[in-house]
Amino acid sequence: xxxxxxxxxxxxxxxxxxxxxxxxxxxxxxxxxxxxxxxxxxxxxxxxxxxxxxxxxxxxxxxxxxxxxxxxxxxxxxxxxxxxxxxxxxxxxxxxxxxxxxxxxxxxxxxxxxxxxxxxxxxx
Amino acid sequence: xxxxxxxxxxxxxxxxxxxxxxxxxxxxxxxxxxxxxxxxxxxxxxxxxxxxxxxxxxxxxxxxxxxxxxxxxxxxxxxxxxxxxxxxxxxxxxxxxxxxxxxxxxxxxxxxxxxxxxxxxxxxxxxxxxxxxxxxxxxxxxxxxxxxxxxxxxxxxxxxxxxxxxxxxxxxxxxxxxxxxxxxxxxxxxxxxxxxxxxxxxxxxxxxxxxxxxx
Numbered sequence: 001x002x003x004x005x006x007x008x009x010x011x012x013x014x015x016x017x018x019x020x021x022x023x024x025x026x027x028x029x030x031x032x033x034x035x036x037x038x039x040x041x042x043x044x045x046x047x048x049x050x051x052x053x054x055x056x057x058x059x060x061x062x063x064x065x066x067x068x069x070x071x072x073x074x075x076x077x078x079x080x081x082x083x084x085x086x087x088x089x090x091x092x093x094x095x096x097x098x099x100x101x102x103x104x105x106x107x108x109x110x111x112x113x114x115x116x117x118x119x120x121x122x123x124x
Numbered sequence: 125x126x127x128x129x130x131x132x133x134x135x136x137x138x139x140x141x142x143x144x145x146x147x148x149x150x151x152x153x154x155x156x157x158x159x160x161x162x163x164x165x166x167x168x169x170x171x172x173x174x175x176x177x178x179x180x181x182x183x184x185x186x187x188x189x190x191x192x193x194x195x196x197x198x199x200x201x202x203x204x205x206x207x208x209x210x211x212x213x214x215x216x217x218x219x220x221x222x223x224x225x226x227x228x229x230x231x232x233x234x235x236x237x238x239x240x241x242x243x244x245x246x247x248x249x250x251x252x253x254x255x256x257x258x259x260x261x262x263x264x265x266x267x268x269x270x271x272x273x274x275x276x277x278x279x280x281x282x283x284x285x286x287x288x289x290x291x292x293x294x295x296x297x298x299x300x301x302x303x304x305x306x307x308x309x310x311x312x313x314x315x316x317x318x319x320x321x322x323x324x325x326x327x328x329x330x331x332x333x334x335x336x337x338x339x
Contacts, residue, residue, distance in 0.1 A: 025218035032211055036329075040204050043334045051338045062330035066323055073214055073319040081161045088161075092168040096175040103179035 020075050028072025035065040156309045163313045167320050170283075174324050177279055178331060181272040185332075186339065189267035194336030197262055199253075203333045206249045207325065210284075213242030214322045221315050229303055232311075236295050239318070243288045250281050273332065280328055283321050290314055 039058035041047065048054045070076040070089075078086045220235035254274070257263075264274040294314060297307050 020218065020221070022219075022222055025215055025222070029211070029215040029218075032214075036204075036207055036211065036326075039330060039334055040200065040207075043337055044200050055335050055338050058330055058334050062326050065326050069214075069319060069323045069326070073218065073322070074316060081164070084161055085164045088165055088168050092171050095172060099172070099175045100179050100182065104182045107183040 020072065024072050028068055031068045031072070032065055035061050035068065156306065159309055159313065160316075163316060167316060170320070171324075173279070174276075174327070177272075177276040178327060181276050181332060184268040184272045185336070187268035189269075191267040191270065192260075192262050193269070194333075194339060197257060198333050198336055200333065200337060202249060202253060203329055206246055206253075207329050209242050209246040209249065210322050210325050213239045213246065214319055216242060217315055217318050221311065224303055224308060224311055227303055229298065232303065233295060233298060236291060236298075240288055240291045240295075243284055243291065247281060247284055247288070250277070250284075254278075276332065277328060280321065280324055283317075283324075287314065287318055287321060290317070 039061045042054055042058060046054075048057065076086065076089065080086075216235050216239045220232050220239060223231040223235055257270075262270055264271045291314060294307065294310055297310065301307060
């Protein structure tokens with residue numbers, strides 16, 4: 001039974017999704033701990049003394065940590081399921097980026113233009 | 125219509141019936157062979173739900189309506205503890221998958237139970253935080269910031285809740301039927317779900333809690 005499940009790796013094998021190794025999980029975990037601890041330390045101790053810079057740095061750490069989780073925990077690579085999971089992921093990332101930046105951009109400008117004191121007579 | 129006509133027509137029909145432009149017998153798909161991809165696509169659609177909630181929080185996160193701001197409400201040590209719980213539950217689920225690969229039922233069950241306990245710890249801390257916020261008057265109705273906050277973090281918490289229910293269900297399944305192919309497949313799906321929730325939580329603690337404290 002189990003030898004059959006393990007033997008069928010070609011084509012449609014349901015083991016196309018690898019489950020990783022002990023080393024892989026441990027590496028991912030240690031990287032995550034470091035990548036989580038640094039942003040918390042930066043914010044809680046106000047290390048950089050510059051809010052804008054701190055915000056950019058912790059966002060960068062978050063992006064790196066998401067990639068670490070994708071690779072070591074979710075086992076993302078270009079080969080699983082013949083590349084379809086990667087394609088779905090790329091498509092989703094594009095949609096997420098459009099939704100996030102689009103909303104923030106549009107609503108920020110809407111907010112800025114609806115500020116009280118804004119002189120509407122100049123807008124002809 | 126003459127008999128010759130009918131015969132000709134009949135011939136044409138049989139000829140048509142024999143001309144088939146598709147595979148009549150689908151080639152063999154082992155049961156569950158497409159589950160991983162299908163479940164991944166579900167997760168991607170879930171990702172879009174969270175993207176919308178993050179966008180809403182990004183737009184409304186600074187609208188306090190003269191109410192409390194993140195600095196007045198969030199306690200970072202508590203959030204750090206919560207993050208630790210979720211991170212630990214991720215690696216213990218990883219260990220459950222590794223022992224599952226080796227076919228060790230008891231060890232798999234123990235790691236699943238540990239994962240479930242970390243999940244419960246996460247949920248308890250989150251409920252404590254929500255309860256505390258509501259008690260001091262920072263309810264979802266208080267301001268747009270708080271509505272967006274409770275919707276985003278609450279949706280994530282609901283996902284963890286259902287993930288925990290699913291985990292218990294699968295533990296019962298494994299106890300009853302062992303690590304059969306179907307149960308391995310289900311455990312793999314829950315693995316993806318659980319790690320995906322951890323990925324979303326990275327976005328939550330960075331974008332909501334940490335940048336909230338910087339405002």
